[in-house]
Amino acid sequence: MTNKPTSRRAAARAPKHSAGERVRLAAFGVTVLAVLAVGGWLAFGDFLTRPAAAVGAIDIQSSMAGFTPSTIHVKAGSTVTLDWWTQDAAMHLQGGVHTMIAPDLGLYETLPAESSRTINWTVPDKPGMYDVYCDSCCGGKDSPTMHGKIVVEPASATLAGPALG
Ligand SMILES: [Cu+2]
Numbered sequence: 236m237t238n239k240p241t242s243r244r245a246a247a248r249a250p251k252h253s254a255g256e257r258v259r260l261a262a263f264g265v266t267v268l269a270v271l272a273v274g275g276w277l278a279f280g281d282f283l284t285r286p287a288a289a290v291g292a293i294d295i296q297s298s299m300a301g302f303t304p305s306t307i308h309v310k311a312g313s314t315v316t317l318d319w320w321t322q323d324a325a326m327h328l329q330g331g332v333h334t335m336i337a338p339d340l341g342l343y344e345t346l347p348a349e350s351s352r353t354i355n356w357t358v359p360d361k362p363g364m365y366d367v368y369c370d371s372c373c374g375g376k377d378s379p380t381m382h383g384k385i386v387v388e389p390a391s392a393t394l395a396g397p398a399l400g
Contacts (some may be wrong), residue, residue: 243300244262244309246358248272251286251287255305260331260339261304263338272339274313279380288355291310291316292316292318292353293306293307293309293315293316293317293318294318295317295318295320295367296319296320296321296322296370297319297320297321297323297335297346298321298322298323298332299323299327299372299373299380300380301369301373301380301381301382301383302335302369302383304383305382305383305384306383306384306385306386307383307384307386307395308386308387308388309358309386309388310358310359310387310388310389311359311361311387311388311389311390312357312358312359312360312363312390313357313358313360313390314355314356314357314358315328315355316353316355316356316357317353317355317356317359318339318351318353318355319335319346319351319353319354320346320349320350320351320352321333321348321349321350322346322349323349323372324348325348325349326347327345327348327372327373328348328372329372329375330345330370331345331347331348332345332347332348332368332372333345333346333348333371333372334346334368334369334371335366335367335369335383336367336368336369336370336376337366337367338367339361339365339387340358340365340367340387341357342385343365345371349371358387359387360390361387362387362388363386363388364384364386364387365384365385365386365387366382366383366384367382367383367384367385368381368383371393391396
């Protein structure tokens, strides 16, 4: 006398997805991929489309959010290369440009809409922390958002941030 309860129980336990469940699982997978793709594009879109910075240069973006990064470190007396770029359209910018103004450091530069430019700048031998601002968009000098900092380190110092010198 034989019975086979084991195989019957195994069959009952085996996962069996109905067609409806398979469609729901597939839809879930597609949704997850779509969310990841959109999130990735939002997070990294700028990196994919922006111009590549030259090796050793300081990459600076101007946008409606101000300068990115908002603080840079440079060495007193050194000559640094700033790779400055923006994706903003001219209609958002006074005179069609972003500006980079640091009166104490002798900086007064302009950047046309949707462009990039390289500035070779000899940092004055004046260690300290200086204000830099854009005066041609989003409220300009009066808007805290449009201000950044340039930290001029003594020539002998070890630089803390992204820097050159
Ligand atoms: Cu600006």
